[in-house]
Amino acid sequence: MYSGGTSYNMQIPAIAEQSKFKGLNTIGSGDCLNSKWLNHFLSNVSKIDEGTFEHKSGTRFILTTEIEDQRRVHHLIIFPSISSIQEFRNQIKGKSPNLDTDGRCNINLRGGEILDIVKSFDGLVGPSHAFTPWTSIYKEYDSLEDCYKTKNVPFLELGLSADTQMADCISELKDVTFMTNSDAHSPWPHRIGREFNRLKVKDNSYDEIANAILRRGGNKFVLNVGIDPDLGKYHITACTRCYKKYKTRKTTEIKNRCTCGGLIKKGVAERVKELCDQEVTHPPHRPKYLKTIPLAEILVQSMGLASVNSKKVQDMWKLLIQSFKNEINVLIIASRDEIEKIAGDKVAQAIVDFREGNIHIEPGGGGMYGKISLNKKDRNQSSLDGYL
Ligand SMILES: [Zn+2]
Ligand SMILES: [Zn+2]
Numbered sequence: 001m002y003s004g005g006t007s008y009n010m011q012i013p014a015i016a017e018q019s020k021f022k023g024l025n026t027i028g029s030g031d032c033l034n035s036k037w038l039n040h041f042l043s044n045v046s047k048i049d050e051g052t053f054e055h056k057s058g059t060r061f062i063l064t065t066e067i068e069d070q071r072r073v074h075h076l077i078i079f080p081s082i083s084s085i086q087e088f089r090n091q092i093k094g095k096s097p098n099l100d101t102d103g104r105c106n107i108n109l110r111g112g113e114i115l116d117i118v119k120s121f122d123g124l125v126g127p128s129h130a131f132t133p134w135t136s137i138y139k140e141y142d143s144l145e146d147c148y149k150t151k152n153v154p155f156l157e158l159g160l161s162a163d164t165q166m167a168d169c170i171s172e173l174k175d176v177t178f179m180t181n182s183d184a185h186s187p188w189p190h191r192i193g194r195e196f197n198r199l200k201v202k203d204n205s206y207d208e209i210a211n212a213i214l215r216r217g218g219n220k221f222v223l224n225v226g227i228d229p230d231l232g233k234y235h236i237t238a239c240t241r242c243y244k245k246y247k248t249r250k251t252t253e254i255k256n257r258c259t260c261g262g263l264i265k266k267g268v269a270e271r272v273k274e275l276c277d278q279e280v281t282h283p284p285h286r287p288k289y290l291k292t293i294p295l296a297e298i299l300v301q302s303m304g305l306a307s308v309n310s311k312k313v314q315d316m317w318k319l320l321i322q323s324f325k326n327e328i329n330v331l332i333i334a335s336r337d338e339i340e341k342i343a344g345d346k347v348a349q350a351i352v353d354f355r356e357g358n359i360h361i362e363p364g365g366g367g368m369y370g371k372i373s374l375n376k377k378d379r380n381q382s383s384l385d386g387y388l
Contacts, residue, residue: 010184012044015192016055022193023326026204028064028078029053030183031103032085042082050081051206062206066104066128066183069111073147074104074128074135076157076181077118078213080206084121091117111137112149124213126176129159130167131272132234133265138275143172155179155213160195161232161268161364164224164289169276174283177213180226193327194294198223198287221287225328228291229268230361231370237267238365245365267365293354293372295320295327301374302350316343331355350374 019027031037045053045061053061063079079085089099095108107114118125127137127144136159141147144156155177158167167173182195200222201208211219229235238245241262248270256264296308299316307313323342324330330339331351340348353359353374364370 012041012055012061013057015184016044016057016059016061018192019059020057021321021326022196023328024059024193024196026060026062026209027193028181029061030064030066032063032065032079033067033089033099033105034065034103035100037103038082038085049205049207050083051079051210052204060204062209067114068104068106068135069114070108071110071140071147072135073111073137073140075111075114075125076128076155077114078124078206078210080122080210084123087121088117088123091120111147115148115150115153124154124210126153126155126157126179128157129161130156131162131268132159133267133271138271139266142275144176145172157181158224158226159232159268160227161229161235162272163226163229163291164282164286165280166229166269166272168282168286169272169278169280171278171281174281177215177221178224178286179213179221180224180289182227195224195226197221197225215285220285223287224289225292226289228293228361228370230363231293231297231372232268233364233367233369234265234268235363235370236365237264237270238368239264240366243366243368245363262366265366269363290332292331293359295330297372298331298350298354298359299347301372302346316347319343 015027029041032041041061045055048054048060051062055061063082063085065077066074067077068074079088092107092109096105099105115125130136131138133139137144137147144153145151151172153176156173157179158164160182164178167178180195180197182193184192184194198221199209199212200218200220201212208219211217212221236245237248237251239258239260239262242258242260244258244260246264248266251264251266258264296313296317299313300308300310303312303316305313320330320343321327324334331354336348336352339351360373360375362371362373
C-alpha cells in the first residue's frame, strides 16, 4: 500500500484472506525493503522460520520486493531472512532516494552490482516482467549477461504479456526458471493472484521454494499458470495515448509517434520476436504453461455487465467461490452441470468456452489490457492477425 497507485485496502489481512479464495497458499510480501510496510507485515504474521511467515488465515508469505535500478530496469529480490533485508539496506545506503517513501524503491546501481549484493547473503534476484517496454531488462539490454555480468541468473518473471511458448525461442533462457507471478495493487479478486506457480516442494517454506527455483534436491516448478498473454497491457505495439495498434516496421518510419501525437510503445510480442534466436525449444525442466482468464472477466462478459467492480459480478464471484472453494476449481475442475445449477447457463457456457479455447481476445497494447469477447463470430480470427 506504499507503492504508487496501490490501494490503501491492500493490507496483509485482506491479501491473506483473498489469496485463499484464489487457492494460493504462499505469496510474496512485496515491498519488504520499505520499513513501514515491513512493520505492518510483521505485526500481522507469525514467523515459521527465518524466511517464512504465516497469517492466521493459514496463508504463508516469503519476503519479496521489486526494485528499479539505475537504468530503469525492474528486478525481483527474494530475501532469506529479515536480517538479510537489513544487510541489503546497509549495503545500498546513500544509493536510494526513496527507500522508505515508496514500495518499489529506486537504487542507483547497475543490475550486476545488485546481483552481487543479493548473492552475498544467499538471496535470489531475477528480472521482473522481463519483456515489458518501460522498465524491463529486455527493453534495455539484448541479453541477461549484459545486465547482470553473469549468465547464471536463477529465474525470470515472464510478465502478463508473455508465456513459455514465446520465451523459449530465446536460447539464453534454457537454464532459467520461468515464474508466472503477478503483483496486485488492490485486493479485488480479479487483481490478486492473476498469475501463479505450482511447485514440487516438501512444504511451503523459503528454503523449499528457493530449492524449487534452483531445481535442487528434486524440488522444481511443475506448472506455470498465467493469464493469456493477449490480455496483457503491452502485448502488441500500440500508442500509449489513444491505443491505436501499429506494425513495428511502420513505427520506425514515423519515429514512434502516433497520428494523435502520442508515444508508440513496442509490444512484448514484437520484442520477443526480435530476441528470438531458435525454434521454440522447451528444455526438459520446463513445466507446462496453463493460460487462464480471470473468472471475474468471464463473469462480466457472460452476465452482460460493464465492469468487474459491479456488485452483481462480485456477488456471483463470491457465490461460485463459496460453492467450489477457489477460483481454479471453478475455471478448471467443476463440471458444467454443477456450475449451471449455481450460476445459470450463460456463465456455465462461458467457462466451457474458456476451457475449450473458444474465447476471442482482442490483444492489449500501449497500456490497455486486452479484451475478451464471447461473441461467436470473433472466435475464428487469430488475435495477432494483421499486427505482426
Ligand atoms: Zn515492475
Ligand atoms: Zn495515438
